Amino acid sequence: MITIAVALSILLLLVTLYLLFKIQVLASIFKGSYRRDIGTSNKVNAGLFLAFLVVMGALFVWSFASSKEEMTLPLASEHGIAIDSMFWLTMAIIGFVFVLTHILLFVYSYKYQHKEGKRAYYYPHNNKIEIIWTVIPAVVMALLVFSGWKTWAKITSPAPDNAVVVEVMGKQFNWLIRYPGADNKLGHVKHTLIDATNEFGIDLNDKNAQDDFPAEPSAFHVPKGVPVLLKIRARDVIHSVFLPHFRVKMDAVPGMPTSFWFIPTKTTSEMQSETGNANFQYELACTEVCGRGHFAMKMTMIVDEPEEYQKWVAAQQQKTFSTQLQAAPADSTAAVALNSTSGAAGAGATASKQ
Amino acid sequence: MSSTDISLHKDVHLGHDDHHDDHDHDQSFIEKYIFSQDHKVIAKQFLFAGIFWAVIGGLLSSLFRMQLGFPEATFTFLEPILGKWVDGGKLNPEFYLALVTMHGTIMVFFVLTAGLSGTFSNFLIPLQIGARDMASGFMNMLSFWFFFLASVIMFYSLFLETGPAAGGWTVYPPLSALPQAISGSGAGMTMWLVSMALFIVSQLLGGVNYITTVINMRTRGLSMTKLPLTIWAFFLTAVLGLLAFPVLFSAALLLIFDRSFGTSFFLSDIYVAGEALTHTGGSPVLFQHLFWFLGHPEVYIVILPTFGIVSEIIATNSRKPIFGYRAMIGSMLGIALLSFVVWAHHMFVSGMNPFLGSVFMFLTLIIAVPSAVKVFNWIATLWRGNINFTTAMLFSVAFVSLFISGGVTGIILGNSALDIQLHDTYFVVAHFHLVMGSAAFFGMYAGVYHWFPKMFGRMMEEKLGYLHFWITFACVYLIFMPMHYIGIAGFPRRYYTWTGFETFNKFMDMNTFITIAAIVAFAAQFLFLFNFIYSIFRGRRATENPWKSNTLEWTTPVNPGHGNWPGPLPVVYRWPYDYSKPGAPEDFIPQNVPFSQTQSSNLPHERDTE
Ligand code: HEM
Ligand SMILES: [Cu+2]
Ligand SMILES: [Cu+2]
Numbered sequence: 008m009i010t011i012a013v014a015l016s017i018l019l020l021l022v023t024l025y026l027l028f029k030i031q032v033l034a035s036i037f038k039g040s041y042r043r044d045i046g047t048s049n050k051v052n053a054g055l056f057l058a059f060l061v062v063m064g065a066l067f068v069w070s071f072a073s074s075k076e077e078m079t080l081p082l083a084s085e086h087g088i089a090i091d092s093m094f095w096l097t098m099a100i101i102g103f104v105f106v107l108t109h110i111l112l113f114v115y116s117y118k119y120q121h122k123e124g125k126r127a128y129y130y131p132h133n134n135k136i137e138i139i140w141t142v143i144p145a146v147v148m149a150l151l152v153f154s155g156w157k158t159w160a161k162i163t164s165p166a167p168d169n170a171v172v173v174e175v176m177g178k179q180f181n182w183l184i185r186y187p188g189a190d191n192k193l194g195h196v197k198h199t200l201i202d203a204t205n206e207f208g209i210d211l212n213d214k215n216a217q218d219d220f221p222a223e224p225s226a227f228h229v230p231k232g233v234p235v236l237l238k239i240r241a242r243d244v245i246h247s248v249f250l251p252h253f254r255v256k257m258d259a260v261p262g263m264p265t266s267f268w269f270i271p272t273k274t275t276s277e278m279q280s281e282t283g284n285a286n287f288q289y290e291l292a293c294t295e296v297c298g299r300g301h302f303a304m305k306m307t308m309i310v311d312e313p314e315e316y317q318k319w320v321a322a323q324q325q326k327t328f329s330t331q332l333q334a335a336p337a338d339s340t341a342a343v344a345l346n347s348t349s350g351a352a353g354a355g356a357t358a359s360k361q
Numbered sequence: 362m363s364s365t366d367i368s369l370h371k372d373v374h375l376g377h378d379d380h381h382d383d384h385d386h387d388q389s390f391i392e393k394y395i396f397s398q399d400h401k402v403i404a405k406q407f408l409f410a411g412i413f414w415a416v417i418g419g420l421l422s423s424l425f426r427m428q429l430g431f432p433e434a435t436f437t438f439l440e441p442i443l444g445k446w447v448d449g450g451k452l453n454p455e456f457y458l459a460l461v462t463m464h465g466t467i468m469v470f471f472v473l474t475a476g477l478s479g480t481f482s483n484f485l486i487p488l489q490i491g492a493r494d495m496a497s498g499f500m501n502m503l504s505f506w507f508f509f510l511a512s513v514i515m516f517y518s519l520f521l522e523t524g525p526a527a528g529g530w531t532v533y534p535p536l537s538a539l540p541q542a543i544s545g546s547g548a549g550m551t552m553w554l555v556s557m558a559l560f561i562v563s564q565l566l567g568g569v570n571y572i573t574t575v576i577n578m579r580t581r582g583l584s585m586t587k588l589p590l591t592i593w594a595f596f597l598t599a600v601l602g603l604l605a606f607p608v609l610f611s612a613a614l615l616l617i618f619d620r621s622f623g624t625s626f627f628l629s630d631i632y633v634a635g636e637a638l639t640h641t642g643g644s645p646v647l648f649q650h651l652f653w654f655l656g657h658p659e660v661y662i663v664i665l666p667t668f669g670i671v672s673e674i675i676a677t678n679s680r681k682p683i684f685g686y687r688a689m690i691g692s693m694l695g696i697a698l699l700s701f702v703v704w705a706h707h708m709f710v711s712g713m714n715p716f717l718g719s720v721f722m723f724l725t726l727i728i729a730v731p732s733a734v735k736v737f738n739w740i741a742t743l744w745r746g747n748i749n750f751t752t753a754m755l756f757s758v759a760f761v762s763l764f765i766s767g768g769v770t771g772i773i774l775g776n777s778a779l780d781i782q783l784h785d786t787y788f789v790v791a792h793f794h795l796v797m798g799s800a801a802f803f804g805m806y807a808g809v810y811h812w813f814p815k816m817f818g819r820m821m822e823e824k825l826g827y828l829h830f831w832i833t834f835a836c837v838y839l840i841f842m843p844m845h846y847i848g849i850a851g852f853p854r855r856y857y858t859w860t861g862f863e864t865f866n867k868f869m870d871m872n873t874f875i876t877i878a879a880i881v882a883f884a885a886q887f888l889f890l891f892n893f894i895y896s897i898f899r900g901r902r903a904t905e906n907p908w909k910s911n912t913l914e915w916t917t918p919v920n921p922g923h924g925n926w927p928g929p930l931p932v933v934y935r936w937p938y939d940y941s942k943p944g945a946p947e948d949f950i951p952q953n954v955p956f957s958q959t960q961s962s963n964l965p966h967e968r969d970t971e
Pocket of ligand 1 (some may be wrong): 726732735770772775776785789793
């Protein structure tokens with residue numbers, strides 16, 4: 008019923024438009040063959056540019072201001088402070104340029120619209136002005152490059168030795184997490200060793216692997232105030248680790264381990280009280296298209312106070328991979344619970360329906 | 362130079378200049394309209410093909426925008442059309458990715474590369490340089506037919522059982538190499554690669570022709586420093602294409618090897634679908650380097666022609682010389698050169714060495730300088746003009762606006778430290794849809810409205826053009842401005858829905874709003890389509906030079922025949938921008954008017970040439 012109504016009204020609209028168009032064409036044919044008068048339409052179009060500037064400008068300011076709160080994600084990492092301040096500084100600079108050039112563009116369009124008897128000003132070039140407006144952007148760019156370099160160099164510098172190491176591995180379509188255990192060394196892995204129980208392909212003959220342990224299926228923990236080094240890899244296609252609240256992003260590439268280190272500054276519970284949202288969680292998302300479940304590769308990262316973190320580690324350490332894999336060769340249910348699609352859980356069953 | 366065009370002239374005309382039109386009658390319909398070697402016919406073929414693809418590309422985007430705008434809705438009405446891709450009214454997530462992928466591929470390559478350069482380089486190069494045709498009409502014809510073949514294959518892939526390619530228009534392996542990982546990487550991806558290989562052949566055939574023609578076949582007096590900016594733009598575009606497309610070809614070839622012959626260029630240590638693959642030692646990042654070595658120049662291949670088109674239209678309709686003609690050429694040269702050394706700004710967080718990131722940040726931010734110069738020069742051209750708002754001019758002014766709005770965010774993305782947060786979010790989507798997608802589309806529309814009279818000998822309906830323009834211009838901003846907000850909030854691109862994440866479970870109304878604006882924008886394009894087709898047959902008859910423009914194409918007859926000028930080729934005496942020259946009786950002096958006829962307006966340094 009509704010569809011018919013919609014279709015009918017569209018049809019009516021089209022017919023009306025067509026008729027209007029027809030009338031207009033007939034009218035202009037009566038006026039003779041094509042000679043373009045620069046008349047009312049020109050004034051209307053020029054005026055519309057000015058109106059466009061005002062209306063769209065106002066709409067932009069209003070919508071930006073009213074979304075500002077929603078678009079700024081709370082920040083929970085050290086290097087994120089530098090990123091955020093540089094972001095908003097650059098936004099201010101480009102915002103200035105954006106506003107200035109648009110005012111000139113639309114105001115000139117309006118002001119210099121065709122007038123009968125007027126003649127445009129023959130002004131082919133002016134080297135001085137051109138040099139000025141080449142040099143100014145160049146200087147501004149140089150300043151931005153320098154501040155960008157400094158921040159980038161700091162963020163990508165090697166992780167401090169005391170960093171807590173966590174391995175994040177992307178696979179279709181969830182994340183798997185491994186901790187290095189007491190020796191702080193991740194054991195050797197090999198993709199040919201991967202099977203339904205040994206999701207990482209851990210080489211149990213490597214002694215560094217003996218104390219490696221997994222996180223719980225849908226969440227992993229890191230301590231606050233300490234450098235955390237994510238060792239990132241993928242086992243099937245490219246994925247990308249994105250922790251929006253930490254301004255952290257790094258691709259997970261099969262065959263080429265990557266890493267990213269950062270210092271969390273707020274625990275999950277601190278963030279819960281700061282945002283007034285008792286259910287707040289830090290989420291890890293995938294930002295490199297990886298297949299049908301790309302949109303559902305969710306993992307929760309819990310930031311603890313260092314003492315709580317130690318407690319969690321102490322408990323979790325009992326469940327090393329080596330005990331689990333030896334206890335349950337091949338088909339065990341424990342191992343299935345450990346990995347599989349649990350990461351994608353809340354985010355739409357469609358994703359895991361391969 | 363002169364010897365070239367004399368001999369060419371003889372070739373084509375052998376003494377029947379005066380009865381030139383008879384010449385056309387010896388051609389059969391097929392020779393004249395299908396396998397034509399006339400650059401004007403080939404240009405129209407590219408234009409029609411481009412429009413066809415634009416409709417398909419737009420349709421696909423409306424589909425996936427519906428999913429994003431109404432994630433909870435059920436689209437049962439799509440089931441009869443899309444079959445198994447809609448299950449219980451829900452779009453299949455893999456189908457969603459296929460839509461996004463094909464939308465990107467179609468728009469970037471088939472519409473904004475082939476449709477744009479194919480139409481305007483073909484149409485305008487010979488007409489604006491005073492040549493009878495392209496250097497090689499036959500290669501030019503082949504260029505279109507290779508493109509046609511590529512189009513047929515790409516189009517066919519849309520209807521495959523396993524769907525078309527679905528790994529993004531950037532087709533990163535391993536996803537694009539492994540049918541186990543996504544079904545679109547089966548036959549769909551094979552057809553994508555074959556189609557793109559043919560597409561590249563088409564581009565190279567076209568590009569060689571454009572370059573040769575511009576270098577060798579300019580008419581007497583037309584030095585490189587008297588060329589209209591359009592020709593400079595098409596020329597540099599062709600150079601970029603010639604240098605960049607072979608690299609994509611090699612990437613495609615290596616990917617074909619990895620997919621079909623078991624090599625490991627891009628694959629290593631993969632366990633997928635319950636099986637460990639034997640590939641070792643390949644690097645997915647290598648593919649990204651190869652892809653973006655083309656990919657970044659490609660975005661300039663898309664935008665450079667419109668730089669030329671818009672410069673020409675703004676000068677003509679402001680009735681003023683383009684401001685800083687030499688700076689305009691210089692900045693295009695600078696952009697063309699720099700566009701080859703910034704590719705890795707697409708890969709700041711790909712895992713490549715961070716030192717490379719520093720280098721590419723530096724080079725990327727340099728490219729903003731010539732871009733800024735162009736914008737200032739366009740604005741300066743409007744200043745104290747006497748502006749005539751034809752539809753083409755409206756689109757050109759809006760082009761400048763869109764180029765600014767999209768360009769400034771490039772400065773943020775080019776900063777590797779800021780790109781960490783923004784990479785692969787909607788901020789990037791907003792950036793490139795404004796600066797490339799919308800701006801290039803606007804440039805293309807401007808070109809069509811402006812040169813329509815020369816293409817079809819009739820005028821497009823202006824009022825309908827205004828309506829088309831204003832709806833489109835407003836919608837473009839309503840669609841893409843809010844995408845920045847969503848991007849700053851971290852929303853990743855190529856997501857089927859965001860509702861699974863607490864972090865991204867907001868901006869619902871905004872996304873609905875964007876979708877509605879997108880559908881209105883798409884619908885408004887049918888105003889254009891109607892106007893375009895209607896005007897070809899029923900538009901008012903054009904005059905030879907309806908916009909009072911200076912360039913040579915307007916010295917041809919209303920419907921230029923084969924060979925373009927019935928008489929001898931025009932001779933050029935001056936640059937193309939003598940608009941509103943003080944002392945001249947009219948406010949324009951075409952390029953083929955000698956200085957001896959314009960003594961009242963000659964500048965001091967021009968007096969010697971009188
Ligand atoms: C002011 C100069 C510009 C700068 C500094 C710049 C910078 C960038 C950067 C750094 C990215 C990568 C963002 C990311 O993926 O995280 C990007 C993406 C992109 N830019 Fe620009 N850009 C500029 C102008 C342009 C122009 C003129 C075009 C096209 C005409 C363009 C088209 C694109 C496209 C298509 C993408 C996204 C490709 C993809 O990932 O699918 N950009 N730009
Ligand atoms: Cu993904
Ligand atoms: Cu780029």
